[in-house]
Amino acid sequence: MSVRIIVPHAPSPAKFQDPVRTAKGQPRAQVAPQGLQTLWINTGTLCNITCAGCYIESSPRNDALAYISPAEVAGFLDEATFRGEPLEEVGFTGGEPFMNPGLLAMLADVLARPGLSALVLTNAMQPMRRYADGLMKLQARFGSARLVLRVSLDHHDAAIHDLERGEGSFAKALDGLVWLARQGFTVHVAGRLGFGREGEAAMRAGYAALFAEHSIAVEAQDPVALMLFPEMDEGAEVPEISEACWGILGKAPGSVMCASSRMVVKRRGAARPAVIACTLLPYDTRFELGATLAEAARPVALNHPHCARFCVLGGAACSR
Template sequence: MTLSPRRGRSAIATVPEVTLSPFLDPAKRPLDPEKFGDPFVTAKGEARAHVALDRLETLWINTGTLCNLACKSCYIESSPTNDALVYLTLAEVDAYLDEAERMRCREIGFTGGEPFMNRDMVPMMRSALERGFEVLVLTNAMRPMRRFEAELIELNREYGKRLTMRVSLDHPDKAIHEAERGPGTWDKAIDGLKWLSERGFRLAVAGRLLPGQSEAAERAGYARLFELLGIRVESGLVLFPEMDASADVPEITEACWGILGVSPSAMMCASSRMVVKRKGAVRSVVVACTLLPYDDQFVMGETLAQATGEVRLNHPHCARFCVLGGASCTG
């Protein structure tokens, strides 16, 4: 099902309004207020780019926006008090896993918030692993994760080849990391990273590519850190572009694919969807993108079957993160 904002903001009547993230606040949208106003044409009247779902490779499960941290530039504004997206339960997730199996989905990704704030996190991981999915968990590797040490060790013993833990480490420099995540967060994150490594978990690390810093230099910094720590980041280092919501970005037109030499099939929304449950909602919904859980125009339906329609790239994040940034949450 494809939602058309021309006929109303959403076709899902059970989705309640939520407090807008600053990334959706009109005062913090692109500098040109005419941009990103129509899902079909740009401010210049050109045909807006759209992306079809080629195949469902990754189903993201947002376990809730609550987090033990309140990072300065968190695109979803996770914090110890933000429950705009509430905890999903094992029963709710199992229904989507049933659908994902039928659609031959390869991977289940768990994100938040901090996923391990959700009491059903480990049972949800087990359910996905038992069904044969690859599982990717995004975590800050701090106290919420460490509450489940015994259960995680057992999961890794049984399914380690299909389980990847991606730890957020904003920069290889402690001061820069803590400027984003707060005092005292570095040592706890490093301790969690080492705990995972020492117990043989398949590891990935997610960082930020800061403006003005070369990717080569930053990757070299992480490599030195990993060598110093004696850890092997088997599944690689993912560097995400900085998400500056106040920076103006161009709208993406149909012609841009050829101009930029980029394929629509390379976009996240060509191969992934995310399940969220908004505070006050009766049911969870499927949204087009991990970056846009609050914007009603990207709600695709209540089931995966309803969420197979095309996505209009009518948001600054589509340009900033995906098309021009070349990034993907799957790495």
């Protein structure tokens, strides 16, 4: 997932402080777990590039979240099975997941388990290409239907994409995307709505033209196959979400992604991984729920601007 974070000024200090009540004293909205359908694995914050506005501050030097191991991931998958969770999808994000040398083993473990699919968020650049043979072997063993690689292309225009990810990065990412498509992998693309000043319809048309030019089998009008994420401005004013908001907005708590997903991270120096509520909040300890899926199966207070802007008001989700 690629989400730009902009911090021009600090939000009001009275907001998003109390997990129980909003700044206006209203009961804060909470989201109760409704069964784990998507388990996110953060493979580590190391990345081969440094983006201008990475929400997780990934870079070639940031190892605040360390490489998680295949054995550690297997432990959470085993726990999900033991608990009878309705797990359908395991997503791998980073950093760049292909920087983690254990990624292919983790993918093989997921795909070998009945009913599970795997989703990898990647920039499709050199780290992924190093594992071309391994990816082909996974495809030969398990097929392409249950393995999706979502490639980050912030915009269909190379110059705009490169402003965020560095000169020449668009060409390298597109080359990786084309390779995946030609090899028959199931590919999706992640873009950035804030980069599309022309509007969403025109932006999707631009992607469609790019996909057609390079024979990439991605339906640009499909909001899952081409996910256009909203911009995340931590400094902009955003309303807090109270319990009354569900009725006002006509939205059910179960539609918010923390109702059915959790993310596993391994902090640098930690003895074991931790389970957190949301992919967007890897460093906020208020959203660390425990060391096991059982401990993490509890309500989440929507006590962060991202909860409002991205999930409730923006209606976005990171999984398929």
